[in-house]
Structures are given as C-alpha cells and as structure tokens.
Amino acid sequence: MVTLAEVAQHAGVSASTVSYVLSGKRSISTTTRQRVEQSIRELGYHPNAGARALASSRSNIIALMVPLRTDMYVPVMMEIAIAVATTARNHGYDVLLLTGEEGPDAVRRVTGSGLADAMILMDVELDDERLPLLRGTDQPSVLIGLPADTSGLTCVDLDFRATGALCVEHLAMLGHRDIAVIGEAPAVYERHTGFAERTLDGLRSRAQELGVRLLHRPCEGGYDATAVTLARILDERPGTTGFVVQNESAVEPMLALLRQQGRAVPEDVSVVAVCPEQVAVQASVRLTSVAIPAQEMGRYAVEYLVAKLDGRGTDDVVLIAPELTVRASTGPAPSGSS
Amino acid sequence: MVTLAEVAQHAGVSASTVSYVLSGKRSISTTTRQRVEQSIRELGYHPNAGARALASSRSNIIALMVPLRTDMYVPVMMEIAIAVATTARNHGYDVLLLTGEEGPDAVRRVTGSGLADAMILMDVELDDERLPLLRGTDQPSVLIGLPADTSGLTCVDLDFRATGALCVEHLAMLGHRDIAVIGEAPAVYERHTGFAERTLDGLRSRAQELGVRLLHRPCEGGYDATAVTLARILDERPGTTGFVVQNESAVEPMLALLRQQGRAVPEDVSVVAVCPEQVAVQASVRLTSVAIPAQEMGRYAVEYLVAKLDGRGTDDVVLIAPELTVRASTGPAPSGSS
DNA sequence: AAAAGCTGTCGAAGCGCTTCGATGAACTCT
C-alpha cells in the first residue's frame, strides 16, 4: 500500500503538506499542489481509512439501519437504501448497512466504536427502544418514519396524514360517498409503526369533514386474504364505490377480484393506491395513486445528516407533501350509487 | 469515549493485557480476564474501529456492491443484502453498502483505502469491468452471479442452466409438448448478465432432448407488455399449453390475462415461474416455481469470504441446485392438445 | 540441581494519518 509519506517523498514535500493538499485546510501554492496531485496519481495513492479515522475521529461513514423483516415495502426500503448510498457518496460518505436484528445494541456499538459518524434509522416504531440512546448521544441521526415523541430528533417521512386526506378528497370529489380502505396487515398496526395509523387518521377525519362514509379493514395481502377482505367489505357496504388500498401486496389481487366480479374499474368502482410509483404504473390497471417517495426520503435523510455533521443542522420533522397522480383507476361515481 | 488505556487502568493491568483479553491471541489467567471483562462492562468500553483497523490492518468490514438499478429483482437483491449483513454480523463483520454507480473505481477505492477487508459483488456481468481489478488484488472477493471467465474467482449463483432444464422437464413430464418462455426484458439479455441466457440454454437443450417445442420471447413485464407478448406467442403457437415465466413483473399480468381469456390454470395451461418464493405463494394462483434462493446466496457468499479471510478458502464456483416446488399452477396437459 | 520450557504479563514500537505551533520568506505599512 502506498502511504502519505511515500507520496510526500515522491513529491519532495513533507507529509503534512500532502495532508493539507488532500484536505484543503490550509492554503498550498499552486505549484506544490499540482506536484503533489501528480504524485498521488502516479503512485495510485488512497488514504488509509483507518488511519484517517483515528487521527481525525471522523470515519466518513453513515450507518443505515434497515428493518430485518422482508415482509413489506421491500422495494421501498431498497430504494431508500440505494438513494441513501448514492447521496452519501456524493457528500463523501460511505454507508454501513446494519440490520434491525441487533436492535439498540447496534446503536451502542456504532456510537461507541466510532465506526460511523452518524446514523439513519428506518422503520421507526412509535415508541422505539433506540430513541433514548439517540437522544443520549451527540452523534447525529435522522429517522425515516415518525415516532410518538419527536423531541430532540430529526425525522423525515411522507405526510401520511395528508396522504389519507388526499385520497378521500379525490374520491369524494368524484362523487363517491361510500369508501372502503384496504389497509396494511394487522401486524403492521400492532407494531405501531405509525404510518398506517396516521394514514387512517387522515382518511377518517377528512371523510368526516366531507361527509362520506369510510370503512377500514386491515388485510394480510396476497390473493386469498384480499378476497376475504373484499368480500366482507362488499357484504357490509354493498354500495361501496371507492377503494383506497394501502398494501402493495393487495393491489394486484384486488384488481383481479374486481375484474372477476364484473366490476369495471373505473366505471363501477374507483381505486386509489398508496404505493411506490412503479407498482402503480405496472399494475394491470394503471392506478391513480399517491406515491411513496422513497428516493426523496433517502436523499433528504442524508442531506439533513450531512448538514448536522457540518454543524449546520437543526432538529426538525420534515413531512414530505403527498402527491396524488390521477391515472386510469379512478373516475366519477356511477350515478344512482349509494 | 472510553479507551483501552482507561480500561487497563481501571482493571489494574497493562493495555496490552486488555488487548489480549479482547482478541484471545495470548493466554490470560482466568482471574485477570474476569477483572478486565468486568472493567469493560462497567465502563461501557467499545474498541475504536479506526484505531483497530490501523493497528491490525483489518477493518472487519465486508463491502457489498449492489446494482444501482432498481428495475428488476429488487426483493431478491434486498433479501441477499440482508442475508449478507446478518451472516456477516454473525462472523464479526459489518457490511459497507456500495452502489454500482461508482463502477470499478469503487473497487479501487475500497481496496486501496483498506476500508473493507473483502468484497461481494452482485449483478456481475459476463465480461465485467471489475473483474481484472479483483484478479489483480489479493483482497478476497466473492461474486454473486457468473461471469464468462471464472478463473481465479469465487462465484455463487443459482444453477440457472439446471433451473431451465428442470422447468422443461416438469412440463414435459406432465405431457406438455408446446412450451413457451416469457423471458426477462430485452435489456437484461443485452446487458449480458448471464443468468437469463443460462436459463434459456438449459430450457432449450432439455427441450431438444425431450423432444418438446420451445418458443422464447423476452418481455418487458407489466400488464401491457405481457399482453402483447402473450398474444404473439398464442398467435404463433396456438397449441401452447405450458409456460415458463422468468420475469417477476410478468407473473401476475400473465395470470390475469389467461383468466380473462378463459384459459384455466392449470386445467388448460400450466405455468412454471422462476421467481422468489414469496411471489409464487402470493400470486393469484399459487405457482409451481423454482425459487431464487436469495438468502442462501447471501449466506454462502459471506461464508466463503470469511473462509478466505481466515486463510481457509479456495477459488471455486458454487452453483446452488434449483428446487422446483409443485403448487397449483401446473397439471397434466389437456388431452388432444398439440 | 541446573537447564529448559511454560505461562502470564508488561513495555514499547509503530500502524498512517491529522493538526498545531513554529519558521522562514516574501510583502506591506509607516
């Protein structure tokens, strides 16, 4: 391995000069700088990460804790992870991938060992065990998701409350008076990840404001479970003409079922999905949907973190405004319904 | 931050003794060991990663290069990534997430800086630019996927050739004489990632051996593209009764289309998918499928890497034998067909 | 009973870098 000292010797300067060329923390004459840069290139020098971290107590690494679970929103998680990695790289950081498996211990380990300079936590629960640790350290962190108490924390998330409201609004505007929500799996609600509840909250309160009826049913996803859920809903509220689906793996089954039952989308029933763009576009009916802005969330998270690391940051909750894209799955409520 | 020296002082021993307790590289008396361990616990000591890396020239980090693209097999990628992270952790390693974006430079950077001790590359192309670099360094690496020339490399992958053969075999055994393959997007074939070609290869050669007719068509996936592809196939070979689908995003559209055309699965046509288990199980018809063993691939990759890092490894190509699980989408060919 | 071998521990060197204070050279000001 080529070392700083070798570069220095090759360029005929001292080691510290090379270091300053690299960091730009002191001014260096143009000629010297160029000579050093030339040597670096010729020798193929790469600073040793460990030495650098030791000397500067900065690892230039951001830890990303992803949920271990692969039962939901996997593409979203992946997209976030990739956005995080890409954005981080643009700011000179690398990304360390931690799984939720270790739980709070991972936070301790990373914080204590100086492995990473900062961390991003995904899949934050309302009352997450890791939060006290984060508050108790001066290592910057950003959460993707919203815990119950956000004091002293920085969070990025889609505004799910507004998302729910937006979905209802759209359907109500089209004349639908009876709306059903196919929700996430019951486990998701029990886990208290927050986003599902917040969506529901937005759905309900806007429904009330607009005077439309709303029925919510959790749903495991997959064909069979969706069939059961749908049957129950139609049994209970046969006049339902509007659906909001917030469960990726219920989307396609749902469309298949409706087709099978001879209910045309969007002529007889309208469907709004809360899902990644790709799912909405690739579905058998191009879906009117509110996208889950995975990339944006990942990017924001990193940018807030970098700001904090540069001493510019503030604790803050950033809710990304939802955007509803109208595609082919929603239309005016059939006349005479309800 | 608590340092080794502080622990040493607290326990009344020298720093090196603490280090040996931690690493176990020299024998330490039980009493001393316990005293030191006690101090470590009391002080909440975590070794500094940078210092450790510098002194030992081992970072205990494995780099994982994932494709930047999120257009295909995302859940598979994610599952592999998580399996890698989990397995690595069990061996005392952390995982650094690199995106394909940087390309070969990432390999240089990581190798040169000692950021990671080893790397795992996903989504390897037949003639990948990164391969020469890997061969030219003594840093251990494992590829997930199979390049054209595997000399001097360690690779882990599903045996896609055998997978193709297995699918044809299964259908042929059930009496299907006209089989169509809905393949990956044309871009996948053009990219020369190998796995698609290898599957096709297996499909074709076994088809020939068994004397069944095989028609292969790439397919973009999504509802519309699948509809077009299916129509073409049925136009060209109306007697087709067996389908092999190797494109996650064509699976569900395919089933919907068949249903719509009044072709019952599995009574009229049989469908075998090559896809992650979850997709096969959650589809609207429980699919007979060959699973893509993501977890296994991730786990193997790490285990081979760790073996290499411990000096036990050998270069080797590990092809995981495919397993076909019969579910509800395949059955005997309808009599009188073909 | 002396030589040889273990065990358990310590001290010190050094890993490759950053960073602080110092220093000389070249300028600027009065």
Add this chain to the structure above:
DNA sequence: AGAGTTCATCGAAGCGCTTCGACAGCTTTT
C-alpha cells in the same frame, strides 16, 4: 528601514490500538 502581516511549508506529537520481544515466576525435564 524596521516592525508587522501574510503565505507556504515543515516537524513533531498524538489518535487508540495491536503485536513483538522480554522477563519473572513457575513447572518439568535431564
């Protein structure tokens, strides 16, 4: 012209750890 500035560079200390050789106190061998 001498004092004060600024600029570019150097040398040395030190980050927290690992690891090597040394050594004291044992036990075993011859």
